[in-house]
Amino acid sequence: MWINILIGVLSLIAGAAIGFFIARKTMMNYLKKNPPINEKMLRVMMMQMGMNPSQKKINQMMKAMNSQMK
Known part of the structure; x- marks a missing residue:
């Protein structure tokens, strides 16, 4: 039971971190192409x-x- 909650929390944190870096990279590329x-x-x-x-x-x-x- 605790393992399922731990896996869920870790997945949420990892997803948020990966999403942040993908959004940041996309925005930087957009600003470079369209100042x-x-x-x-x-x-x-x-x-x-x-x-x-x-x-x-x-x-x-x-x-x-x-x-x-x-």
């Missing part, structure tokens, strides 16, 4: 804030965002 922001969106945001962004500034901000994603 939440790109250069065009960044340029529009900066212009809406009243800034006149140079290509150098946009490249710096994209590099900073990409390094945070890793």
Whole structure:
């Protein structure tokens, strides 16, 4: 009787752990293929804030965002 409960609890824990890692891997792949922001969106945001962004500034901000994603 105790063995059945123990097997059930261990299976539940193992399933939750495996599900977490599969979901994490899937989400990381999705974000890598479809980044939440790109250069065009960044340029529009900066212009809406009243800034006149140079290509150098946009490249710096994209590099900073990409390094945070890793």
